[in-house]
Amino acid sequence: MVIEMEKRHYIGIGVAVACIIVIAAVAPRYISNEHTVTLRTTGATFPQYQIQKWIKVYEQKHPGVKIEYEGGGSGHGQEAFLQGLTHIGRSDPPVKEDMWNKFLSTGDQPLQFPEIVGAVVVAFNLPGINDLKLSSEVLVGIFMGNIEYWDNNSIKNLNPDVNLPHKKIIVIHRSDASGTTAIFTTYLSMISEEWAQKVGAGKTVNWPVDNVGRGLAGKGNPGVVAILKQTDGGICYTELSFAIEENLSVAAIQNKNGNFVNPNKESIQSAVSQVSSYIPSPVDGYKEDMKQLLNAPGNKSYPIVAFTHLLVWQNKDGKHYSAEEAEAIKDFLTWILTEGQKEENIAPGYVPLPKEVAQIGLDAIDMIES
Amino acid sequence: MKIKRLDMFQIITLPAVIFVFLLFILMLSVYFYNALPAFFREGLDVYFKNTWQASEIPSKEYYGLAAAIWGTVYSSIIGVLIALPISVAYSIFVIDYAPKKLKNIFIIISDMMAGLPTIIYGIWGAFILVPFLQKYIMIPLYKNLSFIPIFSYPPTTGYSYFSAGVLLGIMITPFASAIIREAYQMVPFTYREAAISLGLTRYEATKILLGYIKPAIVSGMILAFGRAVGETVAVSLVIGNSFNMSVSLFAPGYTISSLIANQFGNAYIYRHMLPVLYAGGLALFIIGLIVNVIGIYLLMRWQKNVRI
Amino acid sequence: MSGYKTRRGKDISFIIGITILTFLGILPLFHIIATVFINGVPIIAKKGISFLTNTLSNGGIGPAIAGTFILIFLSSLIGLPVALLVGIYAYEYPESKIGRATKTLLQIMLEFPTILVGVFVMSMIAIPMGTYSAIAGAFALAIILMPYVAVYTQEAMREIPFTYREASFGLGLSRVKVIFQILVPLSKRGILTGVLIGLAKVAGETAPLLFTVGGLYESYPASITEPVGAIPLLIYTLVQSPSKADHMMAWGASLILLLIFLLIFIPIRLKLREVRL
Numbered sequence: 001m002v003i004e005m006e007k008r009h010y011i012g013i014g015v016a017v018a019c020i021i022v023i024a025a026v027a028p029r030y031i032s033n034e035h036t037v038t039l040r041t042t043g044a045t046f047p048q049y050q051i052q053k054w055i056k057v058y059e060q061k062h063p064g065v066k067i068e069y070e071g072g073g074s075g076h077g078q079e080a081f082l083q084g085l086t087h088i089g090r091s092d093p094p095v096k097e098d099m100w101n102k103f104l105s106t107g108d109q110p111l112q113f114p115e116i117v118g119a120v121v122v123a124f125n126l127p128g129i130n131d132l133k134l135s136s137e138v139l140v141g142i143f144m145g146n147i148e149y150w151d152n153n154s155i156k157n158l159n160p161d162v163n164l165p166h167k168k169i170i171v172i173h174r175s176d177a178s179g180t181t182a183i184f185t186t187y188l189s190m191i192s193e194e195w196a197q198k199v200g201a202g203k204t205v206n207w208p209v210d211n212v213g214r215g216l217a218g219k220g221n222p223g224v225v226a227i228l229k230q231t232d233g234g235i236c237y238t239e240l241s242f243a244i245e246e247n248l249s250v251a252a253i254q255n256k257n258g259n260f261v262n263p264n265k266e267s268i269q270s271a272v273s274q275v276s277s278y279i280p281s282p283v284d285g286y287k288e289d290m291k292q293l294l295n296a297p298g299n300k301s302y303p304i305v306a307f308t309h310l311l312v313w314q315n316k317d318g319k320h321y322s323a324e325e326a327e328a329i330k331d332f333l334t335w336i337l338t339e340g341q342k343e344e345n346i347a348p349g350y351v352p353l354p355k356e357v358a359q360i361g362l363d364a365i366d367m368i369e370s
Numbered sequence: 371m372k373i374k375r376l377d378m379f380q381i382i383t384l385p386a387v388i389f390v391f392l393l394f395i396l397m398l399s400v401y402f403y404n405a406l407p408a409f410f411r412e413g414l415d416v417y418f419k420n421t422w423q424a425s426e427i428p429s430k431e432y433y434g435l436a437a438a439i440w441g442t443v444y445s446s447i448i449g450v451l452i453a454l455p456i457s458v459a460y461s462i463f464v465i466d467y468a469p470k471k472l473k474n475i476f477i478i479i480s481d482m483m484a485g486l487p488t489i490i491y492g493i494w495g496a497f498i499l500v501p502f503l504q505k506y507i508m509i510p511l512y513k514n515l516s517f518i519p520i521f522s523y524p525p526t527t528g529y530s531y532f533s534a535g536v537l538l539g540i541m542i543t544p545f546a547s548a549i550i551r552e553a554y555q556m557v558p559f560t561y562r563e564a565a566i567s568l569g570l571t572r573y574e575a576t577k578i579l580l581g582y583i584k585p586a587i588v589s590g591m592i593l594a595f596g597r598a599v600g601e602t603v604a605v606s607l608v609i610g611n612s613f614n615m616s617v618s619l620f621a622p623g624y625t626i627s628s629l630i631a632n633q634f635g636n637a638y639i640y641r642h643m644l645p646v647l648y649a650g651g652l653a654l655f656i657i658g659l660i661v662n663v664i665g666i667y668l669l670m671r672w673q674k675n676v677r678i
Numbered sequence: 679m680s681g682y683k684t685r686r687g688k689d690i691s692f693i694i695g696i697t698i699l700t701f702l703g704i705l706p707l708f709h710i711i712a713t714v715f716i717n718g719v720p721i722i723a724k725k726g727i728s729f730l731t732n733t734l735s736n737g738g739i740g741p742a743i744a745g746t747f748i749l750i751f752l753s754s755l756i757g758l759p760v761a762l763l764v765g766i767y768a769y770e771y772p773e774s775k776i777g778r779a780t781k782t783l784l785q786i787m788l789e790f791p792t793i794l795v796g797v798f799v800m801s802m803i804a805i806p807m808g809t810y811s812a813i814a815g816a817f818a819l820a821i822i823l824m825p826y827v828a829v830y831t832q833e834a835m836r837e838i839p840f841t842y843r844e845a846s847f848g849l850g851l852s853r854v855k856v857i858f859q860i861l862v863p864l865s866k867r868g869i870l871t872g873v874l875i876g877l878a879k880v881a882g883e884t885a886p887l888l889f890t891v892g893g894l895y896e897s898y899p900a901s902i903t904e905p906v907g908a909i910p911l912l913i914y915t916l917v918q919s920p921s922k923a924d925h926m927m928a929w930g931a932s933l934i935l936l937l938i939f940l941l942i943f944i945p946i947r948l949k950l951r952e953v954r955l
Binding site for chain 3: 377378379382383384385386387389390391393394397400401404455456457459460462463464467476478479480481482483485486487488489490491492493494496497498540543544547571572573574576593596597599600601602603607627630631634635647648651654655658659662663666
């Protein structure tokens with residue numbers, strides 16, 4: 001009897017647990033709307049706030065479409081796009097030829113076009129200090145690891161009114177392959193021969209500060225900023241929107257004309273207007289030169305400005321998207337490049353595309369087959 | 371094995387066993403096979419050099435896992451050194467001193483700690499433990515003892531080998547103490563009686579008994595080390611993810627598993643990075659294998675001796 | 679020989695030392711649970727039930743919870759049968775070569791770095807399938823679940839008195855019948871413990887999901903061959919964000935995860951036998 005009772009008891013528990021799990025596993029299917037299309041966009045975190053804002057506004061107007069935002073960095077964006085693990089890839093720098101050929105080897109045509117303009121800012125964490133001027137030499141010196149303390153004379157001379165502490169400078173960079181890193185290191189390579197020689201430019205570089213124990217790394221722009229906020233004496237590079245959202249102190253950077261310029265909408269727009277940008281046809285995305293907006297001339301131009309890009313498939317023979325998905329992608333991307341570029345849909349820290357650049361994206365969208 | 375000896379039981383169960391063995395071998399071969407190009411290209415530099423030179427120009431790529439291997443081993447050793455006294459004390463306390471009712475509660479607590487999702491240790495570690503250690507342990511130690519090399523790095527940031535080690539220590543303590551507790555419980559009662567009847571104090575008696583279970587303590591620590599080596603998410607949130615090699619406890623570092631977590635998602639865009647990450651996985655695989663085999667062997671041998 | 683006083687003094691400081699170390703050892707658990715509750719309750723109280731049902735951009739973790747349960751369910755479906763059979767085999771042939779090798783293998787797999795399982799499954803399932811999926815995540819979790827359940831099954835069966843076994847064979851029953859119809863039901867308690875421990879373990883795993891499930895937080899999962907989310911994975915992402923709001927969500931999600939863990943764990947402790955994770 002007793003054994004029998006006990007037995008039943010445990011069978012009971014087992015059945016109950018099993019039931020709960022089955023219900024929990026199956027229920028969502030009935031809750032969820034059968035007709036929603038879920039799209040996924042993966043990669044660069046440089047445009048994170050902008051993309052999230054677009055998704056939010058767009059979803060309100062189009063309840064049948066859900067868009068899943070995934071970070072991971074531009075490198076992950078390109079990889080996930082290549083392997084079909086995402087619908088819309090995001091990469092700040094234009095894809096390199098090698099990778100472009102890998103895309104082509106899938107038998108489908110990749111399309112690349114800019115989605116928005118942003119700026120890489122140099123943010124720091126020094127309690128009580130909000131403004132700092134950094135010349136090209138000092139900026140390189142800090143990230144090179146040559147300048148070890150905040151009260152180094154070269155920084156002091158630029159900022160005579162600032163009471164700089166005798167603290168070690170901790171450089172926070174990315175732990176993943178990142179477009180923000182690519183933009184920033186390309187800029188450093190342009191302004192410093194030494195940087196170009198010793199470190200170079202790319203989505204991942206060998207940070208000299210790591211070897212002296214003054215480097216830290218975070219995943220994605222969010223990870224970098226999260227570490228900066230916890231690190232007294234830290235300095236990092238990130239997209240302007242993160243500095244705005246997280247209230248970070250940002251350095252004024254010396255531009256090509258020798259002026260110290262704070263990153264903001266005007267100074268980014270100035271940089272964009274100074275350059276006549278060349279964007280290749282979406283089918284030849286790898287031909288684009290990332291340097292075009294960097295170190296732009298003009299007294300008011302902020303020097304570290306770049307386009308960030310989207311990647312989609314032309315979807316030949318429905319290779320990557322179902323008809324339903326392709327339609328949703330086309331509609332969403334068209335919205336981004338038209339409605340999405342309007343003032344009310346731009347997130348703080350970004351600047352809309354020049355009209356003719358947006359048109360290149362619209363041409364690309366027309367090519368997507370559904 | 372002859373076919374005629376295969377009865378129905380074996381026909382049912384053996385396929386599952388074979389499946390698991392094959393799976394294990396497949397896993398090992400996947401890591402080995404995918405790591406091979408890295409060995410051909412860079413030789414032993416893969417393991418013994420500290421560099422992480424990624425580039426979209428393949429000829430410029432060069433990778434070495436030394437910093438990550440060092441960080442993995444160093445933080446795990448710190449973890450084990452923290453877990454050792456606590457888990458031994460814990461076992462003694464639970465078996466010799468805790469009142470009978472409390473005893474069970476203590477065991478439940480330690481079981482819970484062993485099973486708690488590691489991401490919960492991670493969020494607690496990143497938001498609570500790191501700032502705490504930095505403020506109350508690292509900064510005072512640095513201020514007073516920075517002439518000692520291991521304390522010489524200024525703890526401007528809490529992310530460090532030390533933080534990772536402490537977090538690992540907390541995570542592996544319940545695991546190590548479960549092994550030690552079991553061993554301590556297995557000490558024949560006559561030993562205790564004999565020790566007490568000699569008029570020894572509790573301290574002296576315990577010391578003798580601990581000497582008796584020493585092999586179990588050693589294997590418990592080895593197995594705990596094995597567990598620490600493979601921990602990923604909690605550690606990646608507190609170690610700083612920096613390609614730095616240093617004995618300074620407060621300096622940031624890297625671990626193999628964090629490196630894989632951070633870079634595997636973009637390794638395909640480079641031509642030579644993927645094999646290096648697999649080589650890192652292989653190293654982790656083999657460290658784990660060796661450590662566990664030794665730990666399990668020591669424990670089994672000791673258990674056998676005790677039973678006799 | 680030292681004097682009585684010093685011996686007595688040593689003894690007292692020893693006991694004090696042991697006690698302090700013991701409490702130092704368990705202090706983190708209380709602190710963790712307290713912190714998770716203190717930080718998690720306000721956000722859940724603020725959002726109410728919608729925290730459990732809404733999508734992430736609407737301030738909820740509904741899809742992540744659904745994903746976690748789907749993963750638990752699928753990984754049990756894949757992992758449990760294999761685990762039970764392997765555990766039973768290891769019990770039946772404790773001294774044979776394969777039996778001993780199986781036991782060692784199980785111990786090794788118990789200790790296996792979970793991130794390696796994730797990478798392995800990504801290369802074997804996610805990439806060939808061309809998508810992240812619940813099924814890939816479940817397979818990774820099943821590999822982690824398997825050794826726990828197998829070891830517990832084997833240990834639970836070993837505890838059945840040998841006489842039962844002898845008696846059953848004495849009745850002339852076949853080995854299959856003796857084991858599956860008599861011995862397995864007898865050790866149900868122990869086996870169930872192992873199953874629950876395995877489930878508790880996989881519910882909280884993060885690393886094996888990093889490269890397998892992809893994540894899905896804006897809509898509910900509709901198919902097991904498509905990406906899903908999971909609570910631990912979501913926490914891992916949110917923790918690495920600088921935004922306070924994301925941190926709040928992470929604490930809330932941690933509280934839910936902790937409750938799920940306790941929900942599985944408490945029955946083990948209250949009703950079943952001593953466990954070792």
